[in-house]
Amino acid sequence: MRPAPPSGHLDRKLQAIHGMIAGVDEVGRGALAGPVTVAAVVLDPRRPVKGLDDSKRLSPSRRRQLADAIRERAATWVIAHRDAATIDRINILEATREAMVEAVQRLSPAPSLVVSDAIALASLGIPNRPEVRADARYLCVAAASILAKVTRDEIMVAFSEEFPAYGWHANKGYPTPLHLAALWRVGPSRLHRRSFSPVRVLA
Secondary structure, eight states: OOOOOOOSHHHHHHHHHHSSEEEEEEEOTTOSBSOEEEEEEEOOTTSOOTTOOOGGGSOHHHHHHHHHHHHHHSSEEEEEEEOHHHHHHHOHHHHHHHHHHHHHHTOSSOOSEEEEESOOOTTSSSOEEEETTGGGTOHHHHHHHHHHHHHHHHHHHHHHHHSGGGOHHHHTTSOOHHHHHHHHHHOOOTTBOTTSTTHHHHO
16 A cells, blocks of 8 residues: 655644754665755745655656745755765765755754754754654655755756766666666766776776
8 A cells, every 4th residue: 555645744743842844855875877966945834835745656747846836835945966976985875964964054044953864964063853764754854855856857867968878867877777788888977976886897
């Protein structure tokens, strides 16, 4: 049975205790190429966005519709990225954490609490509540997951025009058979993560 989308109950509960809360999520951690992209979102209770859910449970067209609504109706939102070179230098977890911290710190006004999907943000300076599958439980994190996913997909489709062999318009840099076959055939591009297998073998 398909899990129910977040109801907003948990968001309202935290808002009653803490005031303004932000949701933070990432996309692209498992890709072989391109950035890891993070969104931080503070929703406006006076301007709700209907239909929010974990981005993985939504169609691409529905994600784009909701991303437009989030950009228009959220109280504040920020996107941050870390590129392949940074991922290779400090590892994917730390690159993701660094982007999450940056995104939250750029929010204006600043939230009183940050709910993040699984990753703890100890250096944030703001109370943080990391929860596994938070994007399926909190509206604010679901909104962040949608905004991050739509933004990164657009980036990878644009990169696909420069590097058509890898099929990024379809796979967004993830290790699909087409992408892997292209890696073995033409080798890695400047956007590939050299610390990731199998790119590491071919670099």
